[in-house]
Each structure stands twice: as structure tokens, then as C-alpha cells.
Amino acid sequence: MKLIDGRRISKEIMGEVKAGVGKLNARDIHPLLATVLVGENPASVLYVEMKSKTCVEAGIKSKNHHLPFDVSEEELLDLINRLNNNPAVHGILVQLPLPEGIDVNRVFRAINPGKDVDGLSPVNLGNLMLGDESMVSCTPKGIIRMLEYEGVKLEGVEVVVVSHSILIGKPLTLLLLNRNSTVTVCHVHTRDLAEHTRRAEVLIAAAGVPHLIKKDMVTEDAVVVDVGTNRVDGKLVGDVDFEAVKDRASLITPVPGGVGPMTIAMLLENTVSAAERLGSK
Known part of the structure; x- marks a missing residue:
């Protein structure tokens, strides 16, 4: 039996991510990941904190938008729309689970596919079915x-x-x-x-x-x-x-x-890829 050491593998990937961030910075592109957290789910709060910490280590800017548990679906969608239209934001991640009463699929559909770093928008899932793995969960x-x-x-x-x-x-x-x-x-x-x-x-x-x-x-x-x-x-x-x-x-x-550890490494890799594509337009 051999252990698959996700920490070791992700550390190598994070080195590549950091190098990618440096190249983007040299072109005056500064990758920014916006996370959206609704409520106070302890596991979700911990995950968002871990992601933010790893972003800093990789040189990626991180901005968390923490909304109350009783936020309306329309308020959440309004925030996503503002993040979609903000050119400084390259990646958007809505932390799951969301409270009951919020249509998760509607939220996925609202995220700009080019900024959908969790690969859950219908466009990115459809692209995956076609063999395009440019933005994958x-x-x-x-x-x-x-x-x-x-x-x-x-x-x-x-x-x-x-x-x-x-x-x-x-x-x-x-x-x-x-x-x-x-x-x-x-x-x-x-x-x-x-x-x-x-x-x-x-x-x-x-x-x-x-x-x-x-x-x-x-x-x-x-x-x-x-x-x-x-x-x-x-x-x-x-x-x-x-x-x-x-x-x-x-x-x-x-x-x-x-x-x-691999999940977080892939999130940051997706964020850098999104910044590369958006910044080249």
C-alpha cells in the first residue's frame, strides 16, 4: 500500500500557481477571487478562511462577501451580478451549502461562466460534456x-x-x-x-x-x-x-x-486561468 499524499502534490501545483501569478502581475493583471458565504455554517466558515489564507500565500487577492443566513435570493443574485460586472474580479465562488429557500441552480446560472472558478455553471458543465476542460469543478x-x-x-x-x-x-x-x-x-x-x-x-x-x-x-x-x-x-x-x-x-x-488540499489548489489554478483569459481580452 502506498499513500497518495495530496499535500505534497498540491504544494507542487501551488508553486506553479504562484509563478503564474507573478507572470500576470508583470502584465499588471492581479488575480482576485471573490467568495460568497451565506450564514454561519462552521464548516463553510472554516473552508472560506482556508481558501483566503491559501490565496494570500499564492499572491492571489481574496475578497469574502459574508451575507446573513436570512438573505433573500434576489439580494444574493444582485451581489453576483455586481461581481460579474466588476473587472477587478476574476473568480467567483459561492460557498455551499446555501440555506433552504435559495434556488442553487439559479445561483449557478447567474455566475459569469468566465469567472465560475468552481465550474458549476450550465455553460461550463456543458463544455465539460463536450470535452472542454478549461473550467472544471x-x-x-x-x-x-x-x-x-x-x-x-x-x-x-x-x-x-x-x-x-x-x-x-x-x-x-x-x-x-x-x-x-x-x-x-x-x-x-x-x-x-x-x-x-x-x-x-x-x-x-x-x-x-x-x-x-x-x-x-x-x-x-x-x-x-x-x-x-x-x-x-x-x-x-x-x-x-x-x-x-x-x-x-x-x-x-x-x-x-x-x-x-488538491481541491484548494485547483480553485487557485482556476482563478489564475480565469484571470489570464479575462485579462487578455
């Missing part, structure tokens, strides 16, 4: 980069994705299909999950269920990517029963320190 993009960095073969390989969410499962499936993987997508309505996971040469778990994936659900020498971040008894654990599965896998990501 950060976590799926990070997973693919991590696997490619480790030299994991994806073409023709049986990959099982345990998630069909718009954030992870759906864009990740498209990324894998773009690489000619044979993809099975499992979700909460899947009958006999283990029957599918045991076929996987690459197993990616992102269901949000602590220790969902047990040892008997993983084939020998599989590559296992754990996207889950679940708080259990004050400890962060993944969707994979790590201690039970680790000796069965050829490669496995830890939680924390696996996919998480």
Missing part, C-alpha cells in the same frame, strides 16, 4: 490530477464512483469518460453497492457516509480515493474504513491530507 479536477500525477492508468479501466452529486459525482464521471474509463456511478438508490465496488480497479468514494466502504467491498490492489470529510467524535474521517482497507489497496488517499 475543483474537487473532481483535483482527483484526476492526483491520479495522473501518480501514474494511474485510466483508459479502459473499471472505475466506480460512489456519488452522483453535481459537485463531485457528475463532473468526475465526465472527466473519466473523457479519458476513456469504463465508469459505474453508484448512489443512495444503488442496490448491492458492494457488488459494484468489488469490480473497481479505481474506487472513488464521495457519498458523505463515514466508513461506508469496508474491506470486503474493495478488490485486491485497487486504487482507492476517499473524498469524504465526516466529523465523528470530534475526529475527521472519510467514507472509507481506512485502517481496514489500506492493506488491500495499492494506492489510497488519507483523510485528512488527501483530496482536500
Whole structure:
């Protein structure tokens, strides 16, 4: 078993991001990421703080717009419209989840696709389906980069994705299909999950269920990517029963320190790419 060290890989990517920022600065382009946080969800607050801190380290400007939990949908859309029209803003990230009563899809549709650094606008999702990966959702993009960095073969390989969410499962499936993987997508309505996971040469778990994936659900020498971040008894654990599965896998990501750092690295990489395109117009 070998650990896939997301922290180490992301550190290399962050070096490339920082170099990209320097080149843009030399052209008087100063990448700025605007984050929008609604309410006081502790995990969301922490994520936004982490993103802001990493932006500073990479030389990217960061501006957080913190709105109250009871903000109206129209007020949120008005803020997004102002950010769309602000030439100093290159990336817009709306932190999820949003409160009930706000139409998340309407919010995604409102973000300028050129500034949609989380790749969730209909335009960017449609582009991904066409094979255009210029602006891709950060976590799926990070997973693919991590696997490619480790030299994991994806073409023709049986990959099982345990998630069909718009954030992870759906864009990740498209990324894998773009690489000619044979993809099975499992979700909460899947009958006999283990029957599918045991076929996987690459197993990616992102269901949000602590220790969902047990040892008997993983084939020998599989590559296992754990996207889950679940708080259990004050400890962060993944969707994979790590201690039970680790000796069965050829490669496995830890939680924390696996996919998480890659997500933030991809966010900043997307922000620099957006600044490059917008600044060249």
C-alpha cells in the first residue's frame, strides 16, 4: 500500500500557481477571487478562511462577501451580478451549502461562466460534456490530477464512483469518460453497492457516509480515493474504513491530507486561468 499524499502534490501545483501569478502581475493583471458565504455554517466558515489564507500565500487577492443566513435570493443574485460586472474580479465562488429557500441552480446560472472558478455553471458543465476542460469543478479536477500525477492508468479501466452529486459525482464521471474509463456511478438508490465496488480497479468514494466502504467491498490492489470529510467524535474521517482497507489497496488517499488540499489548489489554478483569459481580452 502506498499513500497518495495530496499535500505534497498540491504544494507542487501551488508553486506553479504562484509563478503564474507573478507572470500576470508583470502584465499588471492581479488575480482576485471573490467568495460568497451565506450564514454561519462552521464548516463553510472554516473552508472560506482556508481558501483566503491559501490565496494570500499564492499572491492571489481574496475578497469574502459574508451575507446573513436570512438573505433573500434576489439580494444574493444582485451581489453576483455586481461581481460579474466588476473587472477587478476574476473568480467567483459561492460557498455551499446555501440555506433552504435559495434556488442553487439559479445561483449557478447567474455566475459569469468566465469567472465560475468552481465550474458549476450550465455553460461550463456543458463544455465539460463536450470535452472542454478549461473550467472544471475543483474537487473532481483535483482527483484526476492526483491520479495522473501518480501514474494511474485510466483508459479502459473499471472505475466506480460512489456519488452522483453535481459537485463531485457528475463532473468526475465526465472527466473519466473523457479519458476513456469504463465508469459505474453508484448512489443512495444503488442496490448491492458492494457488488459494484468489488469490480473497481479505481474506487472513488464521495457519498458523505463515514466508513461506508469496508474491506470486503474493495478488490485486491485497487486504487482507492476517499473524498469524504465526516466529523465523528470530534475526529475527521472519510467514507472509507481506512485502517481496514489500506492493506488491500495499492494506492489510497488519507483523510485528512488527501483530496482536500488538491481541491484548494485547483480553485487557485482556476482563478489564475480565469484571470489570464479575462485579462487578455
